[in-house]
Amino acid sequence: AQSVTQPDIHITVSEGASLELRCNYSYGATPYLFWYVQSPGQGLQLLLKYFSGDTLVQGIKGFEAEFKRSQSSFNLRKPSVHWSDAAEYFCAVGGGATNKLIFGTGTLLAVQP
Amino acid sequence: DTAVSQTPKYLVTQMGNDKSIKCEQNLGHDTMYWYKQDSKKFLKIMFSYNNKELIINETVPNRFSPKSPDKAHLNLHINSLELGDSAVYFCASSQRIGAAADTQYFGPGTRLTVL
Numbered sequence: 001a002q003s004v005t006q007p008d009i010h011i012t013v014s015e016g017a018s019l020e021l022r023c024n025y026s027y028g029a030t031p032y033l034f035w036y037v038q039s040p041g042q043g044l045q046l047l048l049k050y051f052s053g054d055t056l057v058q059g060i061k062g063f064e065a066e067f068k069r070s071q072s073s074f075n076l077r078k079p080s081v082h083w084s085d086a087a088e089y090f091c092a093v094g095g096g097a098t099n100k101l102i103f104g105t106g107t108l109l110a111v112q113p
Numbered sequence: 114d115t116a117v118s119q120t121p122k123y124l125v126t127q128m129g130n131d132k133s134i135k136c137e138q139n140l141g142h143d144t145m146y147w148y149k150q151d152s153k154k155f156l157k158i159m160f161s162y163n164n165k166e167l168i169i170n171e172t173v174p175n176r177f178s179p180k181s182p183d184k185a186h187l188n189l190h191i192n193s194l195e196l197g198d199s200a201v202y203f204c205a206s207s208q209r210i211g212a213a214a215d216t217q218y219f220g221p222g223t224r225l226t227v228l
Contacts, residue, residue: 036219043117043203043219044156088154098169099144099207101217103156 002027004093006104013081014112021076021107023091033074034092034101035065044090050074061085086111116140117220119204125226126194134189134223136204143209144168145187146217147179150201162187163209191225199227 005024013019025031032051036044048059055067065076074091091104117138126132138145146169147159161169165181176192191198201222207215 034216038154043221044205045219046216049216090156098161099215099217100158100161100169102158106154106156108154 002093002095002102004091004102004104006089006091006107008107009105010108010110012110012112015083016080019076019078019081019085019109021089021091021109023074023076023104024072025074025091025093026072027093027095029095031074032094033065033067034094035059035063035074035076036090036092036103037061038088038090038106040087047076047089081109081111083111083113085109117204117206117218119202119220119223121223122221123224123226125228127228128194128196130194131190131192132194132225133191134202134204134225136187136189136220138185138204138206138218138220140206140208140218141185142206142218143184144207144215145181145184146205146207147187147189148203148205148219150203150222152200156203160187160189194225194227196227199225201225 003026034049035047047063050057050067088106090106092101094101120135144163146161150156159173160179162181164184178190181187203222204220205217207217
């Protein structure tokens with residue numbers, strides 16, 4: 001069955017520190033992988049996506065993610081976190097004819113001064 | 114201009130009522146979706162339409178009926194509302210169907226509270 005696991009429900013980092021949010025997926029075919037961010041009371045905004053090619057993808061707001069097929073992972077990273085990065089982060093996998101996205105349960109990021 | 118808009122933003126209603134949520138996209142996309150986000154922030158797809166044709170119907174109670182008058186609009190009508198329907202409902206759109214790498218653009222969400 002297709003699924004996405006985000007093992008960390010809640011992460012707190014200090015402003016300026018590096019960040020890595022974990023995402024593991026289970027998918028029968030070639031996965032298309034996405035990271036979305038949801039600020040409080042807002043909709044979801046796409047940070048980046050992977051569908052082929054270079055396994056290290058760059059996104060908006062200084063985020064990047066690396067696709068590792070052998071580990072079924074697509075972890076999100078940022079070298080230096082800003083207070084405005086505090087939000088909920090969702091990893092998602094899509095594919096197939098219907099363009100259906102399956103989301104993980106999200107990781108809530110808190111940034112302390 | 115807002116790419117994907119939803120109305121209303123908040124909806125508070127009594128159990129048993131019927132309500133609708135409207136969604137419009139001005140991106141010229143062919144495909145639109147409805148997602149439900151529960152109180153634990155879990156997001157799950159409910160429906161998708163491609164050019165007014167139903168593509169995905171994810172085991173949603175038949176009290177929920179999507180309606181797509183044209184490809185820029187996908188409305189969600191809910192009959193006989195129940196407490197468990199309380200959630201945030203997100204509309205989204207993407208350029209086309211069958212292209213899973215297409216970005217889905219999300220609306221701001223409608224918070225439905227059933228009392």
